[in-house]
Amino acid sequence: xxxxxxxxxxxxxxxxxxxxxxxxxxxxxxxxxxxxxxxxxxxxxxxxxxxxxxxxxxxxxxxxxxxxxxxxxxxxxxxxxxxxxxxxxxxxxxxxxxxxxxxxxxxxxxxxxxxxxxxxxxxxxxxxxxxxxxxxxxxxxxxxxxxxxxxxxxxxxxxxxxxxxxxxxxxxxxxxxxxxxxxxxxxxxxxxxxxxxxxxxxxxxxxxxxxxxxxxxxxxxxxxxxxxxxxxxxxxxxxxxxxxxxxxxxxxxxxxxxxxxxxxxxxxxxxxxxxxxxxxxxxxxxxxxxxxxxxxxxxxxxxxxxxxxxxxxxxxxxxxxxxxxxxxxxxxxxxxxxxxxxxxxxxxxxxxxxxxxxxxxxxxxxxxxxxxxxxxxxxxxxxxxxxxxxxxxxxxxxxxxxxxxxxxxxxxxxxxxxxxxxxxxxxxxxxxxxxxxxxxxxxxxxxxxxxxxxxxxxxx
Amino acid sequence: xxxxxxxxxxxxxxxxxxxxxxxxxxxxxxxxxxxxxxxxxxxxxxxxxxxxxxxxxxxxxxxxxxxxxxxxxxxxxxxxxxxxxxxxxxxxxxxxxxxxxxxxxxxxxxxxxxxxxxxxxxxxxxxxxxxxxxxxxxxxxxxxxxxxxxxxxxxxxxxxxxxxxxxxxxxxxxxxxxxxxxxxxxxxxxxxxxxxxxxxxxxxxxxxxxxxxxxxxxxxxxxxxxxxxxxxxxxxxxxxxxxxxxxxxxxxxxxxxxxxxxxxxxxxxxxxxxxxxxxxxxxxxxxxxxxxxxxxxxxxxxxxxxxxxxxxxxxxxxxxxxx
Numbered sequence: 001x002x003x004x005x006x007x008x009x010x011x012x013x014x015x016x017x018x019x020x021x022x023x024x025x026x027x028x029x030x031x032x033x034x035x036x037x038x039x040x041x042x043x044x045x046x047x048x049x050x051x052x053x054x055x056x057x058x059x060x061x062x063x064x065x066x067x068x069x070x071x072x073x074x075x076x077x078x079x080x081x082x083x084x085x086x087x088x089x090x091x092x093x094x095x096x097x098x099x100x101x102x103x104x105x106x107x108x109x110x111x112x113x114x115x116x117x118x119x120x121x122x123x124x125x126x127x128x129x130x131x132x133x134x135x136x137x138x139x140x141x142x143x144x145x146x147x148x149x150x151x152x153x154x155x156x157x158x159x160x161x162x163x164x165x166x167x168x169x170x171x172x173x174x175x176x177x178x179x180x181x182x183x184x185x186x187x188x189x190x191x192x193x194x195x196x197x198x199x200x201x202x203x204x205x206x207x208x209x210x211x212x213x214x215x216x217x218x219x220x221x222x223x224x225x226x227x228x229x230x231x232x233x234x235x236x237x238x239x240x241x242x243x244x245x246x247x248x249x250x251x252x253x254x255x256x257x258x259x260x261x262x263x264x265x266x267x268x269x270x271x272x273x274x275x276x277x278x279x280x281x282x283x284x285x286x287x288x289x290x291x292x293x294x295x296x297x298x299x300x301x302x303x304x305x306x307x308x309x310x311x312x313x314x315x316x317x318x319x320x321x322x323x324x325x326x327x328x329x330x331x332x333x334x335x336x337x338x339x340x341x342x343x344x345x346x347x348x349x350x351x352x353x354x355x356x357x358x359x360x361x362x363x364x365x366x367x368x369x370x371x372x373x374x375x376x377x378x379x380x381x382x383x384x385x386x387x388x389x390x391x392x393x394x395x396x397x398x399x400x401x402x403x404x405x406x407x408x409x410x411x412x413x414x415x416x417x418x419x420x421x422x423x424x425x426x427x428x429x430x431x432x433x434x435x436x437x438x439x440x441x442x443x444x445x446x447x448x449x450x451x452x453x454x455x456x457x458x459x460x
Numbered sequence: 461x462x463x464x465x466x467x468x469x470x471x472x473x474x475x476x477x478x479x480x481x482x483x484x485x486x487x488x489x490x491x492x493x494x495x496x497x498x499x500x501x502x503x504x505x506x507x508x509x510x511x512x513x514x515x516x517x518x519x520x521x522x523x524x525x526x527x528x529x530x531x532x533x534x535x536x537x538x539x540x541x542x543x544x545x546x547x548x549x550x551x552x553x554x555x556x557x558x559x560x561x562x563x564x565x566x567x568x569x570x571x572x573x574x575x576x577x578x579x580x581x582x583x584x585x586x587x588x589x590x591x592x593x594x595x596x597x598x599x600x601x602x603x604x605x606x607x608x609x610x611x612x613x614x615x616x617x618x619x620x621x622x623x624x625x626x627x628x629x630x631x632x633x634x635x636x637x638x639x640x641x642x643x644x645x646x647x648x649x650x651x652x653x654x655x656x657x658x659x660x661x662x663x664x665x666x667x668x669x670x671x672x673x674x675x676x677x678x679x680x681x682x683x684x685x686x687x688x689x690x691x692x693x694x695x696x697x698x699x700x701x702x703x704x705x706x707x708x709x710x711x712x713x714x715x716x717x718x719x720x721x722x723x724x725x726x727x728x729x730x731x732x733x734x735x736x737x738x739x740x741x742x743x744x745x746x747x748x749x750x751x752x753x754x755x756x757x758x759x760x761x762x763x764x765x766x767x768x769x770x771x772x773x774x775x776x777x778x779x780x781x782x783x
Contacts, residue, residue, distance in 0.1 A: 020660050030489050030663075034465070041465055044485035052659035054500060054650070054666045238653060246613055272543040313653070339707065 001036055002028065007201060008067040009050065014204045015063060015133075016231070017056045023049055042068070055343065066137065066197030072190040077111030081180045086173045093163045102149040105156045108184040109177075119191060122147060123199035131200040140196040145189065157181055218446040222302040222416060230302070233445055237306060240449050241313030248317040248456040287319035288456065291376045291408075293369065295387030296325045296353055297360040303416040305346050306445060307386050310452050312337045312345070317456065322376045325353050326365035332373060360390060362428070363397035370400050374407070382455060383408045385436075388417050389429040396428040401435055410437040414451055418443060462488055468517075477506070477513035478677050486665040487514060496623050496644035498608075498654075498662035504711025505667045507647040508606055515602035520643060523597075524604045525590040527611035533618060537628060538592045541585045548580070581632040591622055592636070600640035608658075609648040616658050624661050670712060672699050678712060683719040693730050694719055697756075701742065704755045710742040717741050 009024045030045040043064060051060045078087050094101065094109055107114065114122075126143035127136070161174050169177075217225075217233055225233065264280035292311055296304045304325070311321055315337075322334045331353060336345040377383055383404055405411045413436045415422065415429060422429035433439050440451040462468045468484040479487075490497045499507045515522035525536055549556075559576070563569035588596060594603040608616065622628060626638035646662065648654060670678065676695045679686065686694070695715065702709045710718075718741045727734045743749045 018656065020656075022660055026493060026495070026663070029493055033489065033492050034485070038465075040481050041485050044482045045489055047482075048486045048489060048663045048665060052498070052656075052662070052664045057666065242613065242653075242655065272546070277542050277546065315652070 001031075004067055005031060005046070008046070008063065011063050011067065011201050011204045012050060012056075012059065015059045017051065017059055019050055023052075039068075063201070065194070066201045069194045069197065071116065072192075072194045073187045075108065075111045075113050075184045075187050076180060078109065078180065080111075081183075082173075082176055086169070086176060089164060089167055089169050089173070090177060093160060093167060096167075097160065097163055100156075100159065102152060102156055104149040104153060104188075105160065105181075108181050108188065109160070111184065114188075114191070116195075119144075119195035120199060122192070123195045126196070131203040133204075137193065137197050137200055140200065141189070141193040144192045144196060148188075148192070150185075153185070218449075219444050221443045222306065222445075223299070225302065233306070234309065236445065237309045238313060240445070241310055244310075244449065244453050244456070245314055245317055247453065248314065287317065289319045289378070289381045290321040290455070291373075291381050291383045292321065292323045293330070293365070293383065293385050293387075294323065294325045295327070295360060295362070295385075296350065296355075297327050298355045300387060300416065301350065301355070303442060303448070304386060305350075306448060307414065307442075307452075308337070308346060308349070310448065314452070319380070322373070324365075324369060324373060324376075325349055326360075326362065326368070327353050327355065328359040328361050328364065330365035330368035330373075358392050360387075360392060361394050362387065362389070362391050363395040363400075366397045366400040366404070370403060374404075377404055377407045379407070379409055381408050382410045382412060384412050384414060384455070385432075386414045386416075386442075388415055388427065389413075389422070389432055390426050391428050393426050396431055398431055398435065401432060405435055411435065412437060412451075412455065413439045414442045414448070415439065416443050417441070462491060464488065471517035472510075472513050475513040475516050476681055477509060477517075478674060478681065479510075479513075480670075480674070483510065483665065483667070486663055490663045491518075491643060493663065494641055496646055496662045497665055498646045498648065498659060499665045499667055500648045500650050501667035502669065502709065502711060503649050504713040505669060506712055507645075507667055508604065510667075511602065511604040511606075511645040511647070514643065514645065515604075518600075518602065518643065520600045520602045521597075522602045522604060523590050523594045523642075524606060526606045527608050527615070529610055529612065531611045531615055533615075535589060536591050536615070537589050537622075538630065539587045539589065540581075540632075541587045545580050545585050548585075583633070586630070586633070592628060594642045594644075595622070595626060595628055595636060595638040597642070598639065601642045603642040603644045605644065605646045607649060608646045609651045609654060613655065616655055620657055620661065623658070669702055669709070672696065675699070675712060675715060679715060679719050682716050683723060685723045686719050690722060690727065690729065691719065694722060697730065698742065700756070701752055704752060706743065706748045706751060707745045708743070708748060714742050 005027060006024075009019050009027065012019055026049040027046055030049050031042060034041045034045045036042050046064070047057070047060055051057055078090060082090065090109060094106065106112075122144050123140060126147060127140045131140065157178070161178065164174055164177065214236065217229060217236065220229070259282040261280045261282040265276055265278070266274065268278050268280055269276045290311070292307070294300075294304045294307065308323065311318075311323070315321065322332065323337065324330050325333045333345075333349045333352070336348045336352075339345075340348065401411075413429075413432060417427075417429075419441055421427070422433070429439075438454075440447065440454070442448040442451050462471065465481065465484040465488050468488050469479050469481075472479040472484070472487075486497060489495075499510065501507060511524075512522060556573075560569045560572060563572055586592075590603070594601050605619070608619075623644060626641045628636050630636060646658075669675075672695060675698070676692060679691050679695055680688065683691070698710050698715045698718075718738060721738050721741055722734070725734065725738070727738075739749060739752065743752055
């Protein structure tokens, strides 16, 4: 059983759940305590010790039966479902048609379970050997059933029933046999599915989890990421955000600490009859306010996603952050992030503002912004533009840009393009850049983190 | 010490807490493995209640630490009582001058004073806060660290030492180790991601909204005065509300509040008027209220197509026996 648990943990890791050594040790101790007799308790024990995030729960639920299953329900032998007479007729019919019937139907009709080894071999042949992901289970199951001859089964059953009818079986008996076959078919499908799962599980446990070179990933341009790499990078964002958060917190803690906070000092020293033993100084709460205006056209999506993620991971260090997304027009998307976690919110936002080719129009976006959302900008707000500044030769509306700048504390531009590209084609960067307080190139996560970090310094 | 999960469930049941299999298993494991429990889930599903029930089921007093933004060690762990120290110095001035009077040099006097240092930095002047109370307690206790996600990340890091070894370092006194490792329950509403390190040290428990049947059991247990039929209707309505896309879904505690209100108002059935006046006990956002009213009426229309929108019978499904 211990081997199986170790395989299960390896499977969880392969599916992207972080399980530390200490946690796997806990899992062994917990299961040893509770035993394996009570399946529900065994499952809860593993779950409580291995899965520490609710979003990983579905992975656990999917993998658990693959590793710890009974092998599926057994097939029902005919003597349990049929009368002796019906049985005899069925056997006779099977004999009569021996050459024509598939092995599958023979198995179902005689209630003969396929051996484990047989199922295992079948699973291997049906693609279990090349299994890479747990999601492949249904696909392998289908392939196994096809190999067993499930496609032709319906026709064969009809053939068998015809034979039985000719042999003079009553309608009642035929119905009973049909029912028996259907039940056994279900059971066999379940057996095949579990065999596929187990075969896949073994395969996954043997293969090392995908490794990524962190430093390399951080430097990789956003537009050059595979799906797996992006997934890994999303995980990194959480950790980077934690780092940024504590740095930002430290900076805030420092404050200026020079002005005496008379109110707090009096209150704190009441128990010493007002004699000031402890002095309290005014801590300046420099929690910045942000207004993020994000270009989410097709080319910008990867970087926009990571930017939004970072910003909302840092939510607790920010006084107020409002986000706006634009492509051909501009909409506020703050609500999505307040109500949902970034993982859910980002697809929602991307769904709400559909991509369009050559549709990007910051000029019109700025017009929307100034008409509806100018209240998001005051003298404490840092306005962040995230975009490549490519307006498809439309009016850049520099006047509106200046209007925002006049209201805001600072205007910062993040551009994912390399600097030398800013002066080419339809880029309006040369016109926007001089109006900004700072312009950062954010072509990879390293640069993006750096740029976000700088937002939290006093000079930004 | 519990003997098994069934034992846990029964003990919690005696405290009027209906525990699922999973909750019972996790508590049993936490006690046996000596690890804290991290309970996550939406607000109002009974996480804090669980701690209280656990405490009384095990007969250990409950010590509660409510977390908030800006919580630090002096509020959570201990503080030196400067004023008391100062007072003692004042009162003991005579004794001190006696002690120091025959010192020949200033250095000797300072040395002598230094050797008496531990008079002033002794547990006598230590003001224990919840965490230290839990550790120093002579009897075993249950420690509830409520809403850990509200505390800062630094505080979380500081908790690690306390939670893994049940010990605390006080620079002036050395390391204080728990006589009886407390049972610890941390709760989180999941408003922010907790650190990996903290999660690794805990046994994880996710408590979600209960199913219809178990919520009904809770309501019947806590509000026995509500008629069984009305209780079922009420819980069914709450379950339907949770299916809607609301800002804040009604939680179990809100269901209970509502159930109590229905008893107080002597409601016989969930008619339109009762709903109008009491729905605000379940939903705390104006937008949610409006959406719920719309949602409920829409569901009604879907079931009986062709019915006019402003039909007062739109809550008919919830009223009395069904047709």
